[in-house]
Amino acid sequence: xxxxxxxxxxxxxxxxxxxxxxxxxxxxxxxxxxxxxxxxxxxxxxxxxxxxxxxxxxxxxxxxxxxxxxxxxxxxxxxxxxxxxxxxxxxxxxxxxxxxxxxxxxxxxxxxxxxxxxxxxxxxxxxxxxxxxxxxxxxxxxxxxxxxxxxxxxxxxxxxxxxxxxxxxxxxxxxxxxxxxxxxxxxxxxxxxxxxxxxxxxxxxxxxxxxxxxxxxxxxxxxxxxxxxxxxxxxxxxxxxxxxxxxxxxxxxxxxxxxxxxxxxxxxxxxxxxxxxxxxxxxxxxxxxxxxxxxxxxxxxxxxxxxxxxxxxxxxxxxxxxxxxxxxxxxxxxxxxxxxxxxxxxxxxxxxxxxxxxxxxxxxxxxxxxxxxxxxxxxxxxxxxxxxxxxxxxxxxxxxxxxxxxxxxxxxxxxxxxxxxxxxxxxxxxxxxxxxxxxxxxxxxxxxxxxxxxxxxxxxxxxxxxxxxxxx
Amino acid sequence: xxxxxxxxxxxxxxxxxxxxxxxxxxxxxxxxxxxxxxxxxxxxxxxxxxxxxxxxxxxxxxxxxxxxxxxxxxxxxxxxxxxxxxxxxxxxxxxxxxxxxxxxxxxxxxxxxxxxxxxxxxxxxxxxxxxxxxxxxxxxxxxxxxxxxxxxxxxxxxxxxxxxxxxxxxxxxxxxxxxxxxxxxxxxxxxxxxxxxxxxxxxxxxxxxxxxxxxxxxxxxxxxxxxxxxxxxxx
Numbered sequence: 001x002x003x004x005x006x007x008x009x010x011x012x013x014x015x016x017x018x019x020x021x022x023x024x025x026x027x028x029x030x031x032x033x034x035x036x037x038x039x040x041x042x043x044x045x046x047x048x049x050x051x052x053x054x055x056x057x058x059x060x061x062x063x064x065x066x067x068x069x070x071x072x073x074x075x076x077x078x079x080x081x082x083x084x085x086x087x088x089x090x091x092x093x094x095x096x097x098x099x100x101x102x103x104x105x106x107x108x109x110x111x112x113x114x115x116x117x118x119x120x121x122x123x124x125x126x127x128x129x130x131x132x133x134x135x136x137x138x139x140x141x142x143x144x145x146x147x148x149x150x151x152x153x154x155x156x157x158x159x160x161x162x163x164x165x166x167x168x169x170x171x172x173x174x175x176x177x178x179x180x181x182x183x184x185x186x187x188x189x190x191x192x193x194x195x196x197x198x199x200x201x202x203x204x205x206x207x208x209x210x211x212x213x214x215x216x217x218x219x220x221x222x223x224x225x226x227x228x229x230x231x232x233x234x235x236x237x238x239x240x241x242x243x244x245x246x247x248x249x250x251x252x253x254x255x256x257x258x259x260x261x262x263x264x265x266x267x268x269x270x271x272x273x274x275x276x277x278x279x280x281x282x283x284x285x286x287x288x289x290x291x292x293x294x295x296x297x298x299x300x301x302x303x304x305x306x307x308x309x310x311x312x313x314x315x316x317x318x319x320x321x322x323x324x325x326x327x328x329x330x331x332x333x334x335x336x337x338x339x340x341x342x343x344x345x346x347x348x349x350x351x352x353x354x355x356x357x358x359x360x361x362x363x364x365x366x367x368x369x370x371x372x373x374x375x376x377x378x379x380x381x382x383x384x385x386x387x388x389x390x391x392x393x394x395x396x397x398x399x400x401x402x403x404x405x406x407x408x409x410x411x412x413x414x415x416x417x418x419x420x421x422x423x424x425x426x427x428x429x430x431x432x433x434x435x436x437x438x439x440x441x442x443x444x445x446x447x448x449x450x451x452x453x454x455x456x457x458x459x460x461x462x463x464x465x466x467x468x469x470x471x472x
Numbered sequence: 473x474x475x476x477x478x479x480x481x482x483x484x485x486x487x488x489x490x491x492x493x494x495x496x497x498x499x500x501x502x503x504x505x506x507x508x509x510x511x512x513x514x515x516x517x518x519x520x521x522x523x524x525x526x527x528x529x530x531x532x533x534x535x536x537x538x539x540x541x542x543x544x545x546x547x548x549x550x551x552x553x554x555x556x557x558x559x560x561x562x563x564x565x566x567x568x569x570x571x572x573x574x575x576x577x578x579x580x581x582x583x584x585x586x587x588x589x590x591x592x593x594x595x596x597x598x599x600x601x602x603x604x605x606x607x608x609x610x611x612x613x614x615x616x617x618x619x620x621x622x623x624x625x626x627x628x629x630x631x632x633x634x635x636x637x638x639x640x641x642x643x644x645x646x647x648x649x650x651x652x653x654x655x656x657x658x659x660x661x662x663x664x665x666x667x668x669x670x671x672x673x674x675x676x677x678x679x680x681x682x683x684x685x686x687x688x689x690x691x692x693x694x695x696x697x698x699x700x701x702x703x704x705x706x707x
């Protein structure tokens with residue numbers, strides 16, 4: 001992997017893109033505020049002594065009331081703000097960023113993108129929000145990650161970059177919010193979970209429905225026992241008309257490559273295998289191409305399979321059987337079974353689901369009742385469950401709650417709902433189903449040994465080679 | 473009767489744009505390669521007139537089928553700037569040790585990113601025979617190669633790698649040293665998984681020096697705490 005510690009200073013549109021502090025990820029000079037924050041964040045660890053010394057030497061500034069310093073009542077003091085940078089902020093990332101900017105305890109200071117146009121757009125959005133021109137732009141993620149003042153990063157690149165970037169961020173001591181799908185393969189999923197455990201960083205996958213009121217209510221109903229014994233979980237997967245389960249391995253015809261100042265194609269490709277440039281990929285058309293995308297199962301399964309695992313409290317495991325049904329051009333299913341006998345059915349049930357509960361819907365069936373919900377917020381259920389329904393916040397507020405969950409976790413150092421470990425497991429389920437679909441046969445899986453027990457070819461599909469110099 | 477808890481807001485998932493992407497030209501369509509057997513795929517790889525696209529796709533399919541007879545053809549593509557990744561797609565998951573031999577041979581032939589790609593694949597396959605070569609490369613003049621070699625050693629794991637990484641922690645500087653520290657964390661986890669607890673704890677301890685980058689230093693401390701407080705691991 002290229003130098004993870006050194007950034008390069010560059011000028012874009014007459015503005016200086018800051019250089020990184022080479023070779024130092026932790027011992028550089030800091031402001032008092034930064035040092036205090038570090039003391040807080042690793043309370044109980046090695047910095048305790050330093051923190052005490054700092055506090056001892058800094059009594060006077062510490063007792064000055066914030067109002068004296070001109071801060072408004074109720075405002076979050078600057079040193080208590082969680083400082084964010086963003087990498088690859090496109091259409092979905094802008095939605096994430098807009099939500100993040102609505103929180104007073106978060107401060108966004110820098111954006112990195114391989115596209116000049118996107119850098120400018122994000123800077124403009126952030127500067128407008130804060131009423132200044134402070135948001136810095138980078139074309140090199142290492143330069144952004146080397147900034148000592150940045151606590152966390154928002155990663156919203158294409159899928160191919162998600163795991164490598166998240167791991168690099170963890171190595172730089174950053175917490176992460178990363179869009180889904182979080183990984184391109186089983187191997188990346190394991191690497192992701194391992195890295196965030198190793199560096200003890202906070203990771204929130206962009207599986208925001210875990211913090212959606214209607215989804216939470218369904219989980220609560222299952223836990224309450226009103227549904228009886230859990231029998232089957234249903235996860236709607238990407239409709240085949242939009243995202244077929246098996247993406248194309250073709251290439252588009254070569255187009256003339258834009259200047260590097262406009263688009264850095266090499267960095268856009270990143271860990272994905274080389275192919276000639278075509279503008280369709282860059283403008284969002286990379287989905288449905290195998291080298292960039294995990295197909296319709298992963299596209300929505302990273303939300304809905306994830307919901308099933310979470311609701312049934314199966315976050316620490318995966319099903320042991322995967323049986324594909326259907327073709328690549330029509331409605332399809334993958335029938336899965338956990339070791340406990342609980343079924344998981346991944347189904348292409350159309351964009352809004354057959355009960356019109358909205359996109360990304362999921363359903364829980366017990367031996368005494370059932371519930372189903374999706375992005376339309378509405379909950380459909382069996383008669384015995386109806387008396388227990390209550391109004392929930394709209395599903396489109398899930399992202400704000402999810403972001404709030406992340407900010408709270410960064411402060412408390414407790415993992416949020418969509419942690420790296422949980423996301424890794426739900427993504428592995430999707431990858432296993434994707435592999436079964438490609439193989440066109442029922443596969444059996446050993447979660448502990450991390451291998452298929454009845455197909456060598458499937459085992460060879462657990463990982464993808466990453467383009468040099470990238471690795472996970 | 474279904475029950476509605478409240479009025480439905482707009483769904484969140486964003487539909488993909490309706491205009492379909494352009495059709496791939498015939499020369500860039502996988503077509504028959506998807507169903508070829510190993511013999512036919514190797515024929516594509518060894519035919520000088522095969523296009524870059526067909527060789528790329530053949531490599532990926534060979535990686536799934538895993539025939540050892542494809543190793544010479546795949547290793548010949550490691551020096552190709554566009555096909556190096558695809559060749560490693562074929563070699564990385566192959567069970568036969570001849571894939572290790574091919575990747576190891578690349579260590580002395582390749583430079584720059586192509587070399588780094590091969591080092592990464594060696595690390596992924598945990599080829600212990602490559603340990604001595606990687607241990608030398610940790611001091612390579614190309615810092616990117618040095619870092620890749622360090623991380624390769626970490627992935628390979630074992631006591632030999634541990635010793636090399638401990639030595640490199642003292643002898644390297646800057647970003648290479650940071651990579652050695654990251655690799656040491658991985659190596660320590662490998663040692664723990666293999667029951668070599670004392671060596672793992674010693675490696676974690678060697679990361680406690682104040683000039684080790686803080687994320688790695690803290691991670692080592694977490695590693696020690698996790699291990700010392702673990703109730704699941706037999707002592």
